[in-house]
Amino acid sequence: xxxxxxxxxxxxxxxxxxxxxxxxxxxxxxxxxxxxxxxxxxxxxxxxxxxxxxxxxxxxxxxxxxxxxxxxxxxxxxxxxxxxxxxxxxxxxxxxxxxxxxxxxxxxxxxxxxxxxxxxxxxxxxxxxxxxxxxxxxxxxxxxxxxxxxxxxxxxxxxxxxxxxxxxxxxxxxxxxxxxxxxxxxxxxxxxxxxxxxxxxxxx
Numbered sequence: 001x002x003x004x005x006x007x008x009x010x011x012x013x014x015x016x017x018x019x020x021x022x023x024x025x026x027x028x029x030x031x032x033x034x035x036x037x038x039x040x041x042x043x044x045x046x047x048x049x050x051x052x053x054x055x056x057x058x059x060x061x062x063x064x065x066x067x068x069x070x071x072x073x074x075x076x077x078x079x080x081x082x083x084x085x086x087x088x089x090x091x092x093x094x095x096x097x098x099x100x101x102x103x104x105x106x107x108x109x110x111x112x113x114x115x116x117x118x119x120x121x122x123x124x125x126x127x128x129x130x131x132x133x134x135x136x137x138x139x140x141x142x143x144x145x146x147x148x149x150x151x152x153x154x155x156x157x158x159x160x161x162x163x164x165x166x167x168x169x170x171x172x173x174x175x176x177x178x179x180x181x182x183x184x185x186x187x188x189x190x191x192x193x194x195x196x197x198x199x200x201x202x203x204x
Contacts, residue, residue, distance in 0.1 A: 001087075001113075002063070002085060002086070002087050002112070002113040002114060002115060002158060003113065003158055004158075004160070006045075006046075006048075006085070006115060007115055007160050007162070007188070009045045009046070010042060010045065010085070010115060010117070010162060011162065011188065011190065013038070013041040013042060013044075013045060014038065014041075014162070014164055014190055014192075015190075015192070016041065017037055017038060017041060018166065018192035018193075021166065021192075021194045022193075022194055022195050025168070025194045025196055028121065028166065028168075028194070030121065031119055031120070031121040034119050034121050034164070034166055035066060035082055035083060035119055038083060038117065038119070038164070039064055039066060039083060042064045042083070042085060043062070043063075043064045047063075048062070048063040048064055048085060049062060049063070049064060050062070051088075052088050052089065053088075053089060054088050054089065054091050054092060054093070055089060055090060055091055055092040056092050056093060059093060060088070061088035061091050061093070062088060063085050063086060063087065063088055064083065064084075064085050065083070065084050065085075065086070066082065066083055066084075067080055067081075067082065068080070068081065068084040068086075079142055079145065079146055081116040081117060081118055081142070081143070081146075081161075082117055082118055082119045083116070083117035083119070084114055084115075084116055084117075085114060085115040085116075085117070086112055086113070086114040086115075087112030087113050087114070088112075089112065090111050090112025090113075091112065111153075111154055111157065112157070113157055113158035113159065114158070114159050114160075115159075115160050115161070115162065116143055116146060116159070116160070116161045116162070117161070117162045117163075117164060118139040118142065118143065118161070118162070118163045118164070119164050119165075119166075120132070120135060120136060120139065120163070120164070120165045120166070121166050121167075121168075122165070122166070122167045122168065123167075123168040123169075124168075124169065125169050126169070126171065127167055127169050127170060127171025127172055127173070127193070128165065128167040128171070128172040128173060128176050128191065128193070129173050129176075130173050130175045130176070132165070132173075132176055133173075133175050133176055133179060136163060136165055136176065136179065136180075136189065137179065139163045140161070140163055140184070140187050140189065143161030143163070143186070143187050144161075144184075144186065144187060146159065146161070147159050147160075147161065147186045147187075159186065160186050160187070160188075161186060161187040161188070162187070162188050162189075162190065163187065163188070163189045163190070164190050164192075165180070165189065165190065165191045165192070166191075166192055166193065166194070167191070167192070167193040167194070168193070168194050168196055169193065169194070169195075169196045169197070170193055170195045170196060170197060171193075172191055172193060176191060177191065
């Protein structure tokens with residue numbers, strides 16, 4: 001079952017990785033590193049990494065996936081979150097999961113409850129500055145578009161988003177902190193840093 005309880009566990013895993021990064025700043029060098037470490041942690045939560053029966057009889061699937069394209073408002077596969085956690089029992093690799101919808105070119109279709117995770121990694125010595133705000137806001141808006149479409153297509157289906165922003169060096173501007181602190185219905189923004197000192201490169 002993917003619900004707000006799942007979101008809490010995912011957030012705890014993100015916080016755990018942030019603490020590990022502070023202890024080992026060389027742990028995450030690229031955004032792909034960030035994605036790989038988070039996917040490994042997510043797969044270790046409960047049964048998210050355990051293969052279970054999918055919507056196709058005799059075919060098993062797992063919950064944690066990368067770069068899964070989602071339909072936008074024009075039914076085009078143009079929205080591609082970094083990580084998607086979705087219910088395998090509502091996922092098919094053989095047939096569409098909604099009547100009147102052809103099997104997408106991507107070769108699978110899912111209509112179950114999901115959590116979408118977008119990632120941003122900032123490595124500049126000046127920390128996370130105001131110019132990052134526009135990029136972070138666009139990720140939030142992308143998730144809000146997905147949520148709105150899901151509510152229209154499948155009312156009652158749980159869909160939530162997390163935007164994860166990691167900075168290598170200490171110092172996050174007040175604009176980004178304020179934006180992250182805002183309460184939103186279906187999106188959470190988490191901003192964390194390895195807390196390297198921008199002058200010495202050592203931890204602060």
